[in-house]
Amino acid sequence: MVTLIETQTQDYATVTAEVSTRTDLADSPVRDLNQALHNATDGQSWTVENPGGKHSLAVGINAGVTVTINGHAGYYAAGMHQKGEVTVNGNAGVGLAENIMSGKVHVKGDASQSAAATGHGGLVVIDGNAGARCGISMKGVDIVVGGNIGHMSAFMAQAGRLVVCGDAGDALGDSIYEARIYVKGTVASLGADCVEKPMRAEHLAELAGLLAAAGRTDNPADFKRYGSARNLYHFSVHNSTSY
Amino acid sequence: MTITSLTPGAPAVSAARPVEELGLRESATFDRATIADIQRAAATGVYDIRGWGAKRKVPHFDDLLFLGASMSRYPLEGYRERCDTDVVLGDRYASRPLHLQTPVTIAGMSFGALSANAKEALGRGASEVGTSTTTGDGGMTPEERGQSKHLVYQYLPSRYGMNPDDLRKADAIEIVLGQGAKPGGGGMLLGQKITERVAGMRTLPVGIDQRSASRHPDWTGPDDLEIKIGELREITDWKTPIYVKIGASRPYYDTALAVKAGADVVVVDGMQGGTAATQQVFIENVGIPTLAAIPQAVQALQELGLHRKVQLIVSGGIRTGADVAKAMALGADAVAIGTAALIALGDNDPRYAAEYAAMGSAAGFYDDFQDGRDPAGITTQDPDLSSRLDPITGGRRLANYLRVLTMEAQTIARACGKSHLRNLEPEDLVALTIEASAMARVPLAGTSWIPGAK
Numbered sequence: 001m002v003t004l005i006e007t008q009t010q011d012y013a014t015v016t017a018e019v020s021t022r023t024d025l026a027d028s029p030v031r032d033l034n035q036a037l038h039n040a041t042d043g044q045s046w047t048v049e050n051p052g053g054k055h056s057l058a059v060g061i062n063a064g065v066t067v068t069i070n071g072h073a074g075y076y077a078a079g080m081h082q083k084g085e086v087t088v089n090g091n092a093g094v095g096l097a098e099n100i101m102s103g104k105v106h107v108k109g110d111a112s113q114s115a116a117a118t119g120h121g122g123l124v125v126i127d128g129n130a131g132a133r134c135g136i137s138m139k140g141v142d143i144v145v146g147g148n149i150g151h152m153s154a155f156m157a158q159a160g161r162l163v164v165c166g167d168a169g170d171a172l173g174d175s176i177y178e179a180r181i182y183v184k185g186t187v188a189s190l191g192a193d194c195v196e197k198p199m200r201a202e203h204l205a206e207l208a209g210l211l212a213a214a215g216r217t218d219n220p221a222d223f224k225r226y227g228s229a230r231n232l233y234h235f236s237v238h239n240s241t242s243y
Numbered sequence: 244m245t246i247t248s249l250t251p252g253a254p255a256v257s258a259a260r261p262v263e264e265l266g267l268r269e270s271a272t273f274d275r276a277t278i279a280d281i282q283r284a285a286a287t288g289v290y291d292i293r294g295w296g297a298k299r300k301v302p303h304f305d306d307l308l309f310l311g312a313s314m315s316r317y318p319l320e321g322y323r324e325r326c327d328t329d330v331v332l333g334d335r336y337a338s339r340p341l342h343l344q345t346p347v348t349i350a351g352m353s354f355g356a357l358s359a360n361a362k363e364a365l366g367r368g369a370s371e372v373g374t375s376t377t378t379g380d381g382g383m384t385p386e387e388r389g390q391s392k393h394l395v396y397q398y399l400p401s402r403y404g405m406n407p408d409d410l411r412k413a414d415a416i417e418i419v420l421g422q423g424a425k426p427g428g429g430g431m432l433l434g435q436k437i438t439e440r441v442a443g444m445r446t447l448p449v450g451i452d453q454r455s456a457s458r459h460p461d462w463t464g465p466d467d468l469e470i471k472i473g474e475l476r477e478i479t480d481w482k483t484p485i486y487v488k489i490g491a492s493r494p495y496y497d498t499a500l501a502v503k504a505g506a507d508v509v510v511v512d513g514m515q516g517g518t519a520a521t522q523q524v525f526i527e528n529v530g531i532p533t534l535a536a537i538p539q540a541v542q543a544l545q546e547l548g549l550h551r552k553v554q555l556i557v558s559g560g561i562r563t564g565a566d567v568a569k570a571m572a573l574g575a576d577a578v579a580i581g582t583a584a585l586i587a588l589g590d591n592d593p594r595y596a597a598e599y600a601a602m603g604s605a606a607g608f609y610d611d612f613q614d615g616r617d618p619a620g621i622t623t624q625d626p627d628l629s630s631r632l633d634p635i636t637g638g639r640r641l642a643n644y645l646r647v648l649t650m651e652a653q654t655i656a657r658a659c660g661k662s663h664l665r666n667l668e669p670e671d672l673v674a675l676t677i678e679a680s681a682m683a684r685v686p687l688a689g690t691s692w693i694p695g696a697k
Contacts, residue, residue, distance in 0.1 A: 056470070082407060114462075
């Protein structure tokens with residue numbers, strides 16, 4: 001008996017801020033920034049200068065705040081993000097928005113590997129390319145990548161949607177569960193139990209919504225859909241050569 | 244085979260005679276359990292999956308003895324003089340370390356592997372004696388958060404149910420790299436235990452076999468781990484202690500690297516440590532005994548000058564207060580129990596003998612936790628079976644057991660003249676076997692010889 005998971009269409013509430021606090025990481029520690037963000041209330045706004053690739057920027061946000069990082073972020077930018085909106089005007093390191101729950105994270109440049117890993121909800125937009133393992137173990141997050149993604153992306157992806165406007169690397173969607181993948185360009189190879197699936201009207205509609213939420217103008221009809229063949233859901237000795 | 248030892252004229256061998264009386268020679272290589280394993284594999288084509296830790300006999304705490312006080316050491320009066328048992332865990336970096344009343348903690352076990360009642364009972368029992376309990380693969384349930392005074396939240400490769408709200412509610416965070424039953428292996432929960440609630444917590448379809456990842460999805464190696472710990476500290480405002488749990492395989496290096504990565508506490512789990520479901524071949528053949536792991540971990544901490552500053556929790560085969568005392572004498576700051584805690588709740592109780600027999604097992608042998616048909620109501624998601632375990636009674640039984648472990652350890656510590664359990668030291672111990680002596684790095688009893696010592 002297998003009951004499939006419904007992926008809900010999410011409302012990524014956009015936050016409008018009135019006044020912005022300016023934080024310069026050249027002369028104040030990351031810890032102070034994060035502490036201030038944890039004490040913040042809805043509607044507050046921060047502009048972060050000189051991030052210098054520092055790790056754990058704007059992690060653990062739990063309020064409707066907006067944070068704009070002007071420069072490159074290191075590992076785990078916007079980790080475990082909730083409710084607010086973080087924009088990186090630069091590139092992001094490993095584990096961007098890992099385990100994001102809600103809200104929005106937008107990287108204008110490229111993101112390194114494991115972007116949006118294990119994310120449970122919210123929207124992650126990467127205008128450039130994403131490295132390997134993008135969307136690994138995703139659990140409900142929506143991801144839109146403007147460029148290409150690396151190998152082993154959406155590995156063991158459980159729920160949520162991954163949209164790739166460029167090409168996908170090897171072993172896309174290996175051991176995937178119920179997440180849905182849309183790729184506009186080529187797929188180097190599909191991983192175990194991941195197959196191409198027909199694009200029906202509801203898929204074109206949800207893809208159009210995701211592209212619009214990411215501010216993109218790509219045509220949904222140009223994409224192909226990939227998902228689980230559901231052949232590995234129950235262990236069987238006859239599948240032993242699939243792994 | 245032919246029986247040749249019978250004298251001529253003796254009565255014919257009856258099949259009804261007990262096997263012990265027949266003078267048969269059982270093969271040490273192909274013993275009955277091995278024969279059953281081969282026949283089961285031939286019949287099913289699938290490897291055996293089971294719960295518990297290594298069942299093979301390995302050098303263990305039983306192979307150590309304490310040297311009580313005598314001429315050169317003063318004992319403490321058993322019912323007069325204090326022997327304290329409290330322990331502080333996580334004060335290296337965290338601003339809110341745990342302060343436990345007994346060094347015996349409850350190891351991580353998942354809701355999913357265990358019933359909600361069992362998780363609640365563990366929380367109740369642990370809280371009653373002032374110690375901690377630990378979540379597992381599958382997230383934090385309101386039952387265990389509500390009933391646990393000190394709750395350690397596991398951060399696992401699967402990240403099932405992981406969310407920052409629960410992270411902030413946790414009293415400590417345990418980053419799990421592995422466990423003693425299966426260093427290098429991920430979790431496993433078979434479809435029969437994936438109920439709607441379990442599936443919902445894990446964001447998986449109901450009823451499918453679930454294999455959780457063996458590697459963390461967003462970090463690789465000790466340098467990344469340091470950054471990951473930094474992120475978790477930032478999210479929790481540097482308040483919450485962060486443990487790193489390793490399955491014992493290379494504990495000297497793993498402990499040193501965990502400390503370098505910034506752990507407040509290192510948890511080392513030996514191969515006798517239990518699991519809810521793993522391939523038997525994995526449980527019995529991967530990892531090292533708890534006894535061999537402790538001195539290696541302690542050596543790493545001592546060489547870094549951080550023994551007692553980064554606390555060491557040891558698990559894997561702790562059953563008695565003597566085991567607690569021995570682990571601590573070898574340098575542990577605390578221990579964790581899993582299998583023993585479930586036994587205290589009623590696992591493998593002979594009163595379920597008939598039901599174990601109906602499943603082809605027996606009280607004392609039952610380990611098919613993956614099937615979810617546990618008559619004791621512990622390793623199941625079946626509502627009828629799990630209702631057999633009353634969380635209040637179960638919690639009281641666990642609290643009783645934890646008190647006994649603590650008092651037994653105190654008994655030994657007083658006999659060794661120690662006013663606190665942590666004052667026990669390797670010098671209080673000797674080994675009964677050469678193997679245990681070499682592993683535990685204490686002398687063979689009656690000698691000053693430690694094999695391998697420089």
